[in-house]
Amino acid sequence: MATASRSEYSSFRQRWENLVEWDLDMIWIFHRYISESRFCWIFEKLTSNSPLADVSLLTWVAFIVALSEFGFPYLWICSGNLIVAQVLRFMLGCERPFNYDRQLRPTTDRHEFSYGFPSLETHMAVVVFGFICVKCWTWMWWPLVPLFVAFTVFVGMTRVYSYARFVHQVALSWVTGGLGLGLGILAWAQLAAWKFRYQNHIYWLAVVGAAFGVVVGLWIENGDTSRFGLGVPRSEYVRVLSNIVSTPPPPGAVPIDSSASTQPHRRRRPKMDSFHHLQKTLQKRSDEQDQIRQRLRSSLRNMHR
Template identity: 30%
Template sequence: MRRVRFQEDVDDDGESVELLPLLQWDVAAIVWLIQQKEERPWLRTLVHSTTSRRRTQDISLLIWFVFIAMTPEFGLPYFWICIGNLLAVVTLQYLAQSPRPIDLYRPLWQLQDRRCVDEDTRGFPCVDCHMAVVVLLPAILHTQSAVVQLLFVLIVLYIAACKLLLATRFISQVLGSWLMGFTGILIGNHGHVVVKSYKLSRGYNIAAIVALLVLAMLVLGMWIENNESSLMGIPKQDFIEVFTNILNSDAPNPVPTPGAPAHVHQIPAPDARWG
């Protein structure tokens, strides 16, 4: 397999820096996968039509549909294991700050539709790959239908394949995230056994759910304050304008005085950042 070189962004002299052997293999494998995608228009269309930098328009949304459907059947232990893993993997990704293929090998950017790539995420652990295992593996083991099992397995594999074909994850990062997801299930099950031994009342679960909702509202508030609402699948400017209109909806309309110039509200130009 050929050796891949990349240019470090911090290197003003443009010095070529050789990757470590594992990353050499990882980058070369990703380059080969991207070439296969570009040579097959149907595959490129499929991947780009089912992925998006907006969570509400991405194939990974299927994970949370399954989570909602399975929670009534599996109960609160399943709910807390999934939520705990989500909080843990998001925190670990933020702390690790691991680069993605497109961060190390910049020519890969030229082959990607940026509407499909979330620039705010990092490489490892992969939240979607981790949570696909945590959410879907119990459902795969629980159901007796071979068709449903095959469908869930295909969802896990397809989400991982999209990460590779968009050059947003290395193969090693996907495999590591799957392993972390399996480990997260084991830790969650052990934690459930430990907590169950304390025989806590139902009020503790209610208090924990309320605390979780408060945390979600705080995160939403920070997204609004930082103008980062695109993470929810809503364009940033539209999100801010909607909340501004809501806050100003109760304000009295000023009465124009005679001779005062009329105020003309200009329609903002459409956001054409992505064409």
């Protein structure tokens, strides 16, 4: 029994290694083909590690525009898929192409927690534009359906071109996106049958907003905040916040004790907000730079003498 299970495991491992080798070859071939074609500039312009310069931004722009038309059903289907796909990606922790071939340096999704499957950009493109396609088909706007389908395929192709995902990971992300969209539509039909009230939408919207804030905070804590377009590295945030926490009270300030509430005429320590501490930190850094410049000037003068 043990020998049979070991044989099955080795056979599965061999098939997996063959799939990875084939996938790596396909990535090289696809990237070389696009690089030598006339469409290379499109892929170069629309693939970036910055969320504000990547093709996935168009997905969220379309989501915001369509949200005004489709309302809460569209919001819950897309937000539910986003949360489930993110949790699934963390649970699986699938490796990416550069884990097998160090020459494949990804130009997108370079964050350490951006695991291979599901491809969040591909999955959400299927959900966002898939729902729009369903509505276009219902409203008999058939010419728009091939356009949205082509864009969804293009998003997956950019993940392969940028060395960020395997081909099979992109293909499976198209499948998970379709399943997530179908399950979301069925779930919303059940909620509509239960007469989901407007107040419940507000409550759950607050929960989703809080979850989004937690995710952004974790990204800032665990990664580099410059990837959000802020241009400020994580070390700078940590340094400023540490200075805010550890800054001693100003000279001459009277500490507030428990009897302060019973002595209204006693001098109170002025309240210092975070912006005040940030100004002090920046001023201190400016003074240090001025001192360095003065030392350099004095050393240069001594050298000339």
